[in-house]
Amino acid sequence: MDLYTRNALKCGEITTKNYSTSFSMGVRTLDKKYRPAIYAIYGFVRFADEIVDTFHDQDKASLLRDFKERTYEAIDQKMSTNPILHGFQWVVNTYRIDRELINAFLFSMEMDLHKKEFSAEEYKQYIYGSAEAVGLMCLRVFYSGNDEEYRALFPAARKLGEAFQKVNFLRDMRSDMDERGRVYFPEIDLKNFSADDKNKIEQEIRKDFEDAFTGIKSLNKEVRLGVYLAYRYYLELLRKIQSAGPGQVQEERVRVPNTHKFILLVKCYLRNKFDWMKAKLQTPNSKSQTPNP
Numbered sequence: 001m002d003l004y005t006r007n008a009l010k011c012g013e014i015t016t017k018n019y020s021t022s023f024s025m026g027v028r029t030l031d032k033k034y035r036p037a038i039y040a041i042y043g044f045v046r047f048a049d050e051i052v053d054t055f056h057d058q059d060k061a062s063l064l065r066d067f068k069e070r071t072y073e074a075i076d077q078k079m080s081t082n083p084i085l086h087g088f089q090w091v092v093n094t095y096r097i098d099r100e101l102i103n104a105f106l107f108s109m110e111m112d113l114h115k116k117e118f119s120a121e122e123y124k125q126y127i128y129g130s131a132e133a134v135g136l137m138c139l140r141v142f143y144s145g146n147d148e149e150y151r152a153l154f155p156a157a158r159k160l161g162e163a164f165q166k167v168n169f170l171r172d173m174r175s176d177m178d179e180r181g182r183v184y185f186p187e188i189d190l191k192n193f194s195a196d197d198k199n200k201i202e203q204e205i206r207k208d209f210e211d212a213f214t215g216i217k218s219l220n221k222e223v224r225l226g227v228y229l230a231y232r233y234y235l236e237l238l239r240k241i242q243s244a245g246p247g248q249v250q251e252e253r254v255r256v257p258n259t260h261k262f263i264l265l266v267k268c269y270l271r272n273k274f275d276w277m278k279a280k281l282q283t284p285n286s287k288s289q290t291p292n293p
Contacts, residue, residue: 005090008083009036012043015084019046022261026230029265031222037095037141040087044071045105045134047084052112053180061113068106075099095144097137104129112182120186131165132158142223156215160231163208167234170201170241171254193246202242209235225272232264 016039017024027038051063074080074089091097108129111122118126139157143150169176169184173193176182183190188197209231216228233256240254256264 005086008086009040009090011083012036012040012087015039015043015046021258022233022256023230025261025265026226026233029226029229029269034141034223036087037091038138040091041134041137041141043084044088048106048109052109064109064113071102071106091137091141095141097140101133101136104133112180116181117183118186123184123186126184127162127165128158131161133161135161142219153215153218156212156218159208160212160215160227163205163212164230164234166201166205166208167237167241170249171237173250174253190250193250195246198246198249202238205238209238221272225268228272229265229268232268233261236260236264
């Protein structure tokens, strides 16, 4: 790998560490050979997300359109003077990332520019592009030379991305509404958000986690700890959301303290090392239950 590409991939790593301590912690548990590619994927999706979510005093549509054009140019030319895009094209071309996944992700970002409320079908489409497709990009990196395993784990990877995104929707309800005017959950009136509404969404997320866990158990050991750690982190977020009332969820953004993240890391490391996770599936199935390691 040439110096320019190594430097570009380092930019993806720096971006990941600056924006997400929890995701960075998960990536560091992966085998070293996978880390540059996963950092690069995160850097790419983070920059696109920044355009639609934070550049309020800019022409977001123009910026995203330019970002999209430059992305495809980088992939086709196998080079970009934008280090984030250069790192991403390296991943796409090295690991044979399906362009349909990239299309789906960018389409979801475009939806964020003009959609304020989502129908049931739009909700599914948005989650697929913004979360499931990104998870599938990572899965392709993990199984670049094994199409059979990739296809076998495809459904579980989608469910994991779906669960993560729904947790994010619940956690960010207030900022999505107040700062961006968005309501992702279909047929939900956030002004009258009830305990029944909240419980229905939580049940959907629990089912997504259950469906995803089978795939996590089947991952190779080089990557399983990192994915399992992310799974457990989001389970903890869900547990905290479950223990809060509808009004509290709308007013406060749930967080997991760094000390708790470290404890989760240790527990996940032990479960992964000794294959304890293969013995039993554990997800929070009631408001009072805390998931065990």
